[in-house]
Amino acid sequence: MSWELTAADLPDLARGATLLGTGGGGDPYIGKMLVEQVLGTRSITILDPDELADDLFVIPTAQMGAPTVMIEKIPAGFEPTLALRTLEEHLGRQADATMPIECGGINSMIPLLVAAETGLPVVDADGMGRAFPELSMETFAVYGVHGSPLALAGERGERVIIDTGDDDRQMEWLARGIAIRLGGVAHIAEYAMSGAEVKRTAVPRTISMALALGRAIRLAREAHTSPFDAIEATLSTTLYSHVRELFVGKVSDVERRTTDGFAKGRAVISPLDPATHDRFEIAFQNENLVARLNGEVVTIVPDLICVVDHETAEPITTEGLRYGQRVRVLGISTPAMMRTPAALQAFGPTAFGLSEPFAPVEGEVAAAEAASRFTSPAPGAGTNQGARI
Amino acid sequence: MSWELTAADLPDLARGATLLGTGGGGDPYIGKMLVEQVLGTRSITILDPDELADDLFVIPTAQMGAPTVMIEKIPAGFEPTLALRTLEEHLGRQADATMPIECGGINSMIPLLVAAETGLPVVDADGMGRAFPELSMETFAVYGVHGSPLALAGERGERVIIDTGDDDRQMEWLARGIAIRLGGVAHIAEYAMSGAEVKRTAVPRTISMALALGRAIRLAREAHTSPFDAIEATLSTTLYSHVRELFVGKVSDVERRTTDGFAKGRAVISPLDPATHDRFEIAFQNENLVARLNGEVVTIVPDLICVVDHETAEPITTEGLRYGQRVRVLGISTPAMMRTPAALQAFGPTAFGLSEPFAPVEGEVAAAEAASRFTSPAPGAGTNQGARI
Numbered sequence: 001m002s003w004e005l006t007a008a009d010l011p012d013l014a015r016g017a018t019l020l021g022t023g024g025g026g027d028p029y030i031g032k033m034l035v036e037q038v039l040g041t042r043s044i045t046i047l048d049p050d051e052l053a054d055d056l057f058v059i060p061t062a063q064m065g066a067p068t069v070m071i072e073k074i075p076a077g078f079e080p081t082l083a084l085r086t087l088e089e090h091l092g093r094q095a096d097a098t099m100p101i102e103c104g105g106i107n108s109m110i111p112l113l114v115a116a117e118t119g120l121p122v123v124d125a126d127g128m129g130r131a132f133p134e135l136s137m138e139t140f141a142v143y144g145v146h147g148s149p150l151a152l153a154g155e156r157g158e159r160v161i162i163d164t165g166d167d168d169r170q171m172e173w174l175a176r177g178i179a180i181r182l183g184g185v186a187h188i189a190e191y192a193m194s195g196a197e198v199k200r201t202a203v204p205r206t207i208s209m210a211l212a213l214g215r216a217i218r219l220a221r222e223a224h225t226s227p228f229d230a231i232e233a234t235l236s237t238t239l240y241s242h243v244r245e246l247f248v249g250k251v252s253d254v255e256r257r258t259t260d261g262f263a264k265g266r267a268v269i270s271p272l273d274p275a276t277h278d279r280f281e282i283a284f285q286n287e288n289l290v291a292r293l294n295g296e297v298v299t300i301v302p303d304l305i306c307v308v309d310h311e312t313a314e315p316i317t318t319e320g321l322r323y324g325q326r327v328r329v330l331g332i333s334t335p336a337m338m339r340t341p342a343a344l345q346a347f348g349p350t351a352f353g354l355s356e357p358f359a360p361v362e363g364e365v366a367a368a369e370a371a372s373r374f375t376s377p378a379p380g381a382g383t384n385q386g387a388r389i
Numbered sequence: 390m391s392w393e394l395t396a397a398d399l400p401d402l403a404r405g406a407t408l409l410g411t412g413g414g415g416d417p418y419i420g421k422m423l424v425e426q427v428l429g430t431r432s433i434t435i436l437d438p439d440e441l442a443d444d445l446f447v448i449p450t451a452q453m454g455a456p457t458v459m460i461e462k463i464p465a466g467f468e469p470t471l472a473l474r475t476l477e478e479h480l481g482r483q484a485d486a487t488m489p490i491e492c493g494g495i496n497s498m499i500p501l502l503v504a505a506e507t508g509l510p511v512v513d514a515d516g517m518g519r520a521f522p523e524l525s526m527e528t529f530a531v532y533g534v535h536g537s538p539l540a541l542a543g544e545r546g547e548r549v550i551i552d553t554g555d556d557d558r559q560m561e562w563l564a565r566g567i568a569i570r571l572g573g574v575a576h577i578a579e580y581a582m583s584g585a586e587v588k589r590t591a592v593p594r595t596i597s598m599a600l601a602l603g604r605a606i607r608l609a610r611e612a613h614t615s616p617f618d619a620i621e622a623t624l625s626t627t628l629y630s631h632v633r634e635l636f637v638g639k640v641s642d643v644e645r646r647t648t649d650g651f652a653k654g655r656a657v658i659s660p661l662d663p664a665t666h667d668r669f670e671i672a673f674q675n676e677n678l679v680a681r682l683n684g685e686v687v688t689i690v691p692d693l694i695c696v697v698d699h700e701t702a703e704p705i706t707t708e709g710l711r712y713g714q715r716v717r718v719l720g721i722s723t724p725a726m727m728r729t730p731a732a733l734q735a736f737g738p739t740a741f742g743l744s745e746p747f748a749p750v751e752g753e754v755a756a757a758e759a760a761s762r763f764t765s766p767a768p769g770a771g772t773n774q775g776a777r778i
Binding site for chain 1: 551566
């Protein structure tokens with residue numbers, strides 16, 4: 001069922017989207033401010049993906065760049081809509097709706113900004129089911145919808161169109177080159193597709209899931225109950241049904257560099273009890289990629305590795321990691337459509353140069369059960385119903 | 390008067406264009422081969438700029454990249470025409486003719502390749518009057534025609550459109566980013582303009598001048614007369630009327646690095662007579678930028694600094710400079726339209742970060758006389774008539 005989103009929903013959505021950002025995706029705070037400013041007291045129609053007309057024309061919109069740059073370089077605000085209009089003009093067709101390409105981080109907000117400016121509805125789905133650092137890491141691409149042509153807009157009104165046919169990695173490579181030359185951040189419209197293609201290729205109801213997560217965390221805090229139980233309860237009936245506490249400790253080392261247009265590095269988390277000698281380490285490229293306990297992988301992409309505050313469960317991004325922070329690290333399972341061989345080729349460990357194979361955070365037995373329920377990414381194959389607000 | 394160019398003209402044109410490349414512009418050899426292959430026994434119509442209809446629609450075509458890369462990375466051949474077609478599609482208008490943006494080096498050949506493939510005529514004019522390293526360094530831009538939208542094509546069929554409005558330096562910056570990510574070379578269509586705009590902003594008859602120069606050098610060699618006298622005689626009645634021998638010596642040191650998408654460096658030329666201690670040095674960014682004798686500027690951009698073989702006058706590019714080569718260095722004056730304050734701002738010494746002011750190679754008195762004959766870059770303000778073949 002479609003529903004209306006208002007400015008009052010934005011803080012919860014931002015919190016949930018930061019959790020799904022798995023350390024990256026860019027801090028949604030600035031995006032939230034921009035949406036609030038443009039939206040005022042109006043609302044945005046959020047379309048349920050199962051209910052889309054097959055011939056609906058959807059143009060997703062997003063921000064791209066290194067999160068370390070995003071928090072310092074504020075968009076003028078008109079860029080995402082300029083990217084959408086540029087792609088519409090190039091294709092000779094107007095969009096009926098926009099959609100996130102990425103439900104984690106700031107990209108939960110960018111389509112809402114476009115919606116607030118244009119009056120377009122937003123489809124409750126995305127192509128990453130979390131955050132990933134590259135434009136080619138999309139379920140859209142995995143299941144046959146390609147990103148080209150992509151339109152990109154800069155803060156001085158620059159407009160770029162990139163068409164690499166069905167080569168989405170080359171599209172990412174060229175668009176990244178432009179984003180770097182625009183100062184590290186750009187806004188884009190890409191993966192234009194029909195309603196039928198959304199139903200076939202998108203991860204469904206990830207906006208509502210992010211909103212439900214953020215809301216559950218807030219309500220638990222207000223009720224002085226455990227926000228970790230709330231996270232687990234919220235996810236239990238979604239496509240992201242397994243949550244595992246990977247480690248509790250304090251941040252004892254962070255290495256972070258902004259290079260090649262990405263924020264790359266690693267964080268070491270040490271036990272709270274100095275008598276134990278466990279070493280927990282997370283490697284990241286914008287997003288957290290792999291978590292190792294004493295050198296053994298405990299969670300690896302595309303499963304989610306989420307660092308949150310030890311008590312409040314407030315999600316912490318890689319650029320927000322600081323020495324001495326007390327944190328919990330959660331591992332969260334991804335939907336079956338994100339774990340197929342084709343999906344793992346696009347955004348599994350080897351796509352990031354990691355030598356370890358993918359291993360589901362919930363263990364092999366539970367994963368096999370989940371996969372047996374997944375036949376194709378068609379409507380009905382898991383519906384995130386529990387997350388519907 | 391329009392004329393027909395055949396494959397038999399290409400070796401002379403390549404030689405003359407290499408001279409006008411002032412060390413850069415890319416070796417035209419590979420471009421010449423590509424044109425020969427496609428053209429066969431047909432001919433290409435070369436349009437005299439003064440005779441263009443005001444509403445003729447001209448789309449210039451070119452290669453961009455570091456000459457050091459260009460000689461190793463051979464184009465597939467279809468890219469320049471793909472760039473033209475991409476811009477036509479974007480603008481919704483078909484070109485009536487193509488034109489060089491740069492008459493020096495390989496960019497003397499790229500519009501001919503497009504002409505051979507499409508049957509379009511080529512306008513006998515360009516926007517640099519020599520070679521320059523950046524896309525914004527155009528008389529077109531100086532006199533009010535901007536490069537955007539630019540279309541760029543890669544060897545795997547990649548297509549990119551860049552529109553930075555009237556900011557040609559930002560267009561260069563973004564296009565260079567794409568060219569670097571395509572391996573250092575790309576093909577482009579840009580500065581689309583009307584026949585009236587060609588007449589107002591282009592350096593006229595530079596294709597015929599390059600052809601006349603290359604032919605004069607060859608004929609002098611065949612007749613065992615001085616090719617240097619032939620160069621001087623050919624240029625004497627053109628807009629490039631002053632030639633000065635700056636130095637004779639042998640190459641004793643070359644520093645060259647390919648960085649930021651350019652070939653940058655310097656060459657030292659030592660006297661042939663070891664008893665003299667003159668030190669002659671040339672600094673280059675793709676093209677030769679400034680020549681200094683014992684630390685004093687003797688020629689500086691936009692005037693031409695051409696290194697040629699000591700005996701045959703064969704032009705030597707910066708990537709062709711080798712230790713021990715015996716060379717002559719010629720300084721050649723540029724047309725008055727390339728020396729106005731606006732022109733010097735676009736491609737004079739400060740545009741390259743040089744601290745020395747522009748000083749005409751022929752001396753201030755002769756330059757003042759030439760400038761007094763130049764009122765505007767309108768038709769009739771110098772016509773390169775002597776170079777017409």
